[in-house]
Each structure stands twice: as C-alpha cells, then as structure tokens.
Amino acid sequence: MKATSIMPLSKASPGCSYSVISIRLNKSDRRRILDLGLIPNTVIKVLQKSPLGDPVAYFIRGSVIALRSECTKRIIVKKV
Amino acid sequence: MQLEKILSTGAEILMKTLKTNKKFSLKKRSTSCYTVAIAGNPNVGKSTVFNALTGLHQHTGNWPGKTVERAEGSYTYNKNSFNLIDIPGTYSLLANSPEEEIARDFICFKSPDAVIIVLDATCIERNLNLALQILEITNKVVICLNLIDEAEKKKIRIDKDELSLQLGGATIVPTNARDKKGLEALKKAVENICKDGSQIKNVKNNYGEKIEQSLENISKHLSNEKINDIDPRWLSLRLLEGDFSFYSSLKKYLPLRALEDYNLNEKIKSEKEKLGFKENNSEGLRDKIVETLIKRSENIYKLCVKTSKKDYDLKDRAIDKFLTSPLTGFPTMILFLMGIFWITITGANYPSEVISSVLFALEEKLMNFLVYCSVPPWICGITVSGVYRTLAWVVSVMLPPMAIFFPLFTLLEDVGYLPRIAFNLDGVFKKCGCHGKQSLTMCMGFGCNACGIIGCRIIDSPRERLIAILTNNFVPCNGRFPLLISIIGMFFIGESLTALSSLSSALILTGTIIIGIATTFIISKLLSKTLLKGISSSFTLELPPYRKPQVGKILIRSLLDRTIFVLGRAVAVAAPAGLIIWVMANTFVNNTSLLIHCSTFLDPFAKSIGLDGIILMAFILGFPANEIVLPIIIMSYMSTGSIMDIQNPTQLHLLLTSHGWTYITAICVMLFSLMHFPCGTTCWTIKKETKSLAWTLASFILPTIVGIIVCFLVSNVLKLMPIW
Numbered sequence A: 001m002k003a004t005s006i007m008p009l010s011k012a013s014p015g016c017s018y019s020v021i022s023i024r025l026n027k028s029d030r031r032r033i034l035d036l037g038l039i040p041n042t043v044i045k046v047l048q049k050s051p052l053g054d055p056v057a058y059f060i061r062g063s064v065i066a067l068r069s070e071c072t073k074r075i076i077v078k079k080v
Numbered sequence B: 001m002q003l004e005k006i007l008s009t010g011a012e013i014l015m016k017t018l019k020t021n022k023k024f025s026l027k028k029r030s031t032s033c034y035t036v037a038i039a040g041n042p043n044v045g046k047s048t049v050f051n052a053l054t055g056l057h058q059h060t061g062n063w064p065g066k067t068v069e070r071a072e073g074s075y076t077y078n079k080n081s082f083n084l085i086d087i088p089g090t091y092s093l094l095a096n097s098p099e100e101e102i103a104r105d106f107i108c109f110k111s112p113d114a115v116i117i118v119l120d121a122t123c124i125e126r127n128l129n130l131a132l133q134i135l136e137i138t139n140k141v142v143i144c145l146n147l148i149d150e151a152e153k154k155k156i157r158i159d160k161d162e163l164s165l166q167l168g169g170a171t172i173v174p175t176n177a178r179d180k181k182g183l184e185a186l187k188k189a190v191e192n193i194c195k196d197g198s199q200i201k202n203v204k205n206n207y208g209e210k211i212e213q214s215l216e217n218i219s220k221h222l223s224n225e226k227i228n229d230i231d232p233r234w235l236s237l238r239l240l241e242g243d244f245s246f247y248s249s250l251k252k253y254l255p256l257r258a259l260e261d262y263n264l265n266e267k268i269k270s271e272k273e274k275l276g277f278k279e280n281n282s283e284g285l286r287d288k289i290v291e292t293l294i295k296r297s298e299n300i301y302k303l304c305v306k307t308s309k310k311d312y313d314l315k316d317r318a319i320d321k322f323l324t325s326p327l328t329g330f331p332t333m334i335l336f337l338m339g340i341f342w343i344t345i346t347g348a349n350y351p352s353e354v355i356s357s358v359l360f361a362l363e364e365k366l367m368n369f370l371v372y373c374s375v376p377p378w379i380c381g382i383t384v385s386g387v388y389r390t391l392a393w394v395v396s397v398m399l400p401p402m403a404i405f406f407p408l409f410t411l412l413e414d415v416g417y418l419p420r421i422a423f424n425l426d427g428v429f430k431k432c433g434c435h436g437k438q439s440l441t442m443c444m445g446f447g448c449n450a451c452g453i454i455g456c457r458i459i460d461s462p463r464e465r466l467i468a469i470l471t472n473n474f475v476p477c478n479g480r481f482p483l484l485i486s487i488i489g490m491f492f493i494g495e496s497l498t499a500l501s502s503l504s505s506a507l508i509l510t511g512t513i514i515i516g517i518a519t520t521f522i523i524s525k526l527l528s529k530t531l532l533k534g535i536s537s538s539f540t541l542e543l544p545p546y547r548k549p550q551v552g553k554i555l556i557r558s559l560l561d562r563t564i565f566v567l568g569r570a571v572a573v574a575a576p577a578g579l580i581i582w583v584m585a586n587t588f589v590n591n592t593s594l595l596i597h598c599s600t601f602l603d604p605f606a607k608s609i610g611l612d613g614i615i616l617m618a619f620i621l622g623f624p625a626n627e628i629v630l631p632i633i634i635m636s637y638m639s640t641g642s643i644m645d646i647q648n649p650t651q652l653h654l655l656l657t658s659h660g661w662t663y664i665t666a667i668c669v670m671l672f673s674l675m676h677f678p679c680g681t682t683c684w685t686i687k688k689e690t691k692s693l694a695w696t697l698a699s700f701i702l703p704t705i706v707g708i709i710v711c712f713l714v715s716n717v718l719k720l721m722p723i724w
C-alpha cells in the first residue's frame, strides 16, 4: 500500500481526501486548475463519479467542481 | 431608454442588441453620473445584486455561466445617478477565456468609478483570489459579501473587521440580495467610493523579493509614459508575464507609443532573464503569481472565517448521490422531463379551449360589426379571416403550453439541477468530442434556440463552441412544443383528454425530445470527426449548492414575460403571415389560387419526404417564428377545403385527415419540426455570434439536410409496412 500512496487524481477513490503534489498540465488547462485554488499541498476530497464514470466531482476549497479524467490524470496526489 | 429585461426570447435579443449598440459608449456624462461595475466569481449572485439595485429583471439562475452578456442599468441614490454594469462571472482575471478578458479589460481600461466585488460568503476562500486580483488593478472597490443568509445557515462565521483589515481597509457589506437585505449599506458604500475616492491601501500581493525588484525596475520605465492611470506596478507584472491577450488589449486601449519603447522592452527582457525565465516561457512566473494569490487567500480565509459545522453540505451530497448515480441519474432526468411535459399538456388543455372559444366568438362579432359598417368584403376577408384568425390560432394553441412549460423549466434551473444534467451527460459529450457544457446550452435551447446560441459563449474552445451552435436547433424551443403536443394529441392519443392519455402524450413527446438529443450526439460526433476535427478540451464544471427556488417570482416573471412576448411576436409575425395566406388563397391565376399553385409546386418534393406542399410551405413561411407553422397549415387547408369552422381538436383532426394526413404524415411533420432550419432570430444570432456567413449558412443547411434525409427514410420505410 505504501508504494501506491502517490497516484494521479484520476485513480483516487471516492470518499477519500488527497493532497496535491504536482500539476502536470500546460497552458490554459493549468491556469484554469490553478485559478480554482488547486496548487501543491491543497487538500481535495473526492466526492463521486458521474453515471458514466467520468467526470468526477471533487470538493475543492469550499466548492464542488467536476473534472474530466484527461485533466485529473495529470494531477499527482498523495493520500492523507 | 433602459434595458428592462433580458428575457430568454429571441425578439428580446434582437431589440437588446440594437439598444446596446446605440448606447455603447460609456463616457461619464456628468460628474454626478458614476459608472459602477459588478464583478465576481460565477454564480455568486451578481445579477441578483444588479437586479436588486436597479429594479430590472436581468435573468438569474442557479448555475455558473448564466450571464454571458454584459448588462447595464442604473439607479439613483442621494440625487446621484449610478450606471451599473453586470459583467460575466469569472474565476480569475488572468485571461483563460474571452469572459475573463472582457472582465479584465473593463475593470482595467474603462476605469469605472467603483467596482463592487461580490463574494459568496459560503465560499470565501476561492472567491478571494479574484478579489485580490481586482484590488491589484484598482482600489476603488466595495466588497459585497453576498449569500450571507446561506452562510449563517451553514454556521459559517465571518470576521468582517479582520477581513476588511486584510483587504487594506475595504468596506465590507454583507448582503442577502435575494431578499433585498443590506442594499442601502451597499449603495452608501458605493457612493462614498465614487464621491470621496478610496481609502484602501497596501493590498498589493507580495510575489517575493526577486519579482518585486523586477517589477520596480520595469515600472520605472513606465511612470513617464502615458498609461492612462493604469497602475504601473500591475502593468509591469502583466508585461513581465507576457500575456498575449493582454498585449492586444493594451494596443486597443492605450496610445500606440506607450509600449513601443526600446528601453522598456529591453528592460523586460533582461528582468526575465534575471529571474531565470526564458523569453517565451513564463509558465514558472505565472505559477508563482497564482500560487501567491491562492496562498494569500488561504491565509486571509484562515484568519477571518470560522466554521463550527463541518458537514454542512451533507444534504446536498445526498441529493447529488441520487440525481447523478449510475443507477438513478439518467432515469430521474427522463422522469423530470416527462413530468414537466405531463403537467404542461394536462394544464394547457383547459385554458386553450377557453381562449379559443372566446377568441372565435369574438371573430364572429368582429365580422358582423365590419359588415354592419359596410366595409368591403375583401377588407373583411383580409382582416378577420386572414389576420385575426391566424392570431387567434397562435394565441389559443401556443400560449397556454408555453406559459406552463417555461416556468416549470425555470424552476429546475433555479433549484440548481442544470449543472447536474451537464455532469450526467458529460461522458457522452466527451465520447462525441464535445464540451460538457454543451448540455447547458441545449437546456437553454428548450426555452429559445437564439438564447441557447448566445449561451454557447460558456464554451471556450472555438471548435466545440461551433459544434454546440450548429446542433442547438435539434432541441425544440418553446415555439415548437405546441405543434408537437397538438399533433401527438390528435394522432396518437385520441380526443378525450384524461390523466392517462396526457401521460402517454408526455411519453411520446419525451421520446421525440430524446430523438432530438440523440441526433445532437450523432451530428456532433460526425462534425468532430470531419469538419470540426479535434478532441474535446478539458473544462471545469462547478456544481452549486441546491437552492430553494423563488416560486412566486418565477411564476410572475415567466408568465408576464412569456405572455407579452408571445403576444408581441404573434402580432409581429403571425399577422402578416395570415395576410399573405389569405391573399394567396384569394388571388387567382388561371382559375387556381396562388396558394394551390405554390403547394402544387412544392408537392412532389414534399410528398417524397412524407409531408405535403402546404406543410412545407408553412415551414418556409414559419421562418420568422416557428410558432406559426401549425396555424399556417390550418389556415391554408381551411381556405382550400370545405370545413370553415373548427373549434376543437376533433374537427382539427378531421381537417387534417381530410387533406390526406396519415400517421406517417404526423410522424414526419414532428420529425421535420425537430430537424429543420433555425428560425430567423436564431440565424441572425448565429451570424452575430460566429461572425461568419459560412457558418450561419452551415447551421441553416445542416439540420435541414438531416431532416430531409430522416423524413425521407422514415416515411418510405413506414410506407412499406402494411399496418398503416
């Protein structure tokens, strides 16, 4: 379990909280994510998946935001 | 002349654009007329604040991205007049999207006398990011802490004084804009800023020693330039960051020479190098900027906000679980849609009958009166049998379903269900290579396709936005529902309207809509594989908390707005159409009326796709407004057939069948109504939004071709089946 505690956000499981390690997105995608307050060390809670599995809803700094897997694949997190 | 309301209606959009074009200049007219901008994150209640201050009826809705067009209004306070501008909500001013560009340019270059920053009191931490960015541009700021009632309910306590302290002494005004609380204080604060200037000091963000030093070095080169009162430090930061969209804005608003300074450009270059950022790559610098802002927001939040109840959103999450789970997500969506249709069909029936009997009784009286005044028969014909009768049809058949459907849909919007639809359907849109917010634009299309088209602005990527625009017409707007409902009622359910029969009507109507949605998916996929090739871009979708809808207000507003609009459009479009039909039916060339000539001409083609000449002609004449298609069909048949007086569905059904309608005709008319060229207002809006004649033509031709192909296939396949 220890080895897998660092993972992309897309692999995170609903109900758990994670802390952001790095964001490997570029340009406008990156800015959009940063502007929502998602910077390293931010704690995110995974809320739930949509009916088709993607996107997934997250609790980020007081609001609920849905993100597609293209994006969350590139956000590296650590379980807290 | 003010902009009373921005309705979800086509004609309104037309009028509005004409008005805004005229009054585009925002110059201060006199010293006592101030310009005030309302800025803030999406869905924090900016439009609600705007409405509460100005008394206008700008549309509000519980989802981010409701307002995409700038709205203006004014109010008077202490004999001064304030011109208020509601700018679209954004998360940031760092220009990731056209909206952010608009917001930034407005605050930066139009130099408003004051900016009201609306913060969501339940979500201050994220909101502060934008507030800090605005404070960097201007200090003429009033902080409006909106949704304070919700914060109280969620036991979120905000230390106002500390917040003010952290924001350089800015005035903080808690408001509950929905219940019009705290507005006096807000007006007072705005007046103070406008009149006496701002007291806010030292709110600049500290980006670290190195960057600060660079900023200082660059601003030295700026201070002697003419930069129109723009904060030199902020300008330096943007120049250092090298934001392209910002450069183009600068060129638009500043005197050209301002930035064409060799020394300045060299300085920027060398400062970048000093900081270790390459000339064209300032990603690292941008990260640093954003991180500074976010961290500062976090700190302020920790200092000012205390929450005693941790799980205040438990109820929302439970509702979300139900409305968006794999098992219940889609079924509830369909059930909601069907429920709305069912209520609409059941509820519209009786008022329809009453209105029609009143209006037709009036027709007789009108006719008698004209004859009594010895008005020539042809004038009687044109006015009463032509214009009046068409109007009566439009009003009685179209008005009641609209008046019920629209408020119901607005109710769902106000509760906050729309973003959940987008959440549910996003997976499908992704597979089609489209943007997940396309479903939001489709939802708006139910009200009016022209509004749906404007709503497409919430989609940033131009490719995906075009797809959304081109396919928006596959969701039938309010103006097309009554046609669908009438035909379903006549051909598939039977005359008597019981609870059961209206339930099956709703079922069929829902099926029809689902066909439209499926077509949207298929065509979107085709487009993104061919003409508009590409993969879907990433996006963020905020799911706001559920809110108790303002039932009374919704009812009054949509009823009033709808009623006035439908009547207005009916007069504007149906009346001349009725006139044309009457003239065509009563002008004879070679012993046959023009109407017959026309329909005979169109007949062969129309028959091949399961319609007839008259129906096709009605769709063409219905180009200005879809509402009048069915009335034109009826008028045309009546003027060519023997039945002259119909007042109830049975007779209408008889009229249609006596002109050769079968089930196949009914199905094809419904399909063609779902898939044909957009109405005039929508085309006009598409032209305006895409700024391209080619795409406007494409959006005209595409659905029409799809409709022709579908109707051709369906009618010919059905004809092969013996049961008909």
Ligand SMILES: Nc1nc2c(ncn2[C@@H]2O[C@H](COP(=O)(O)OP(=O)(O)OP(=O)(O)O)[C@@H](O)[C@H]2O)c(=O)[nH]1
Pocket (backbone or CB within 6 Å): B040, B041, B042, B043, B044, B045, B046, B047, B048, B049, B059, B060, B061, B062, B063, B064, B065, B066, B067, B068, B088, B089, B090, B146, B147, B148, B149, B150, B175, B176, B177, B178, B179, B414, B547
């Ligand atoms: N309870 C409560 N609800 C509010 C208040 N202000 C606004 N709302 C509701 O919040 C929702 C969003 O309001 P809008 O005024 O449309 O928000 P906006 O900031 O204009 O949103 P965009 O145009 O999407 O950026 C609506 O459902 C409003 O009824 C408030 O003070 N209290």
Ligand SMILES: [Mg+2]
Pocket (backbone or CB within 6 Å): B046, B047, B048, B059, B060, B066, B067
């Ligand atoms: Mg708004």
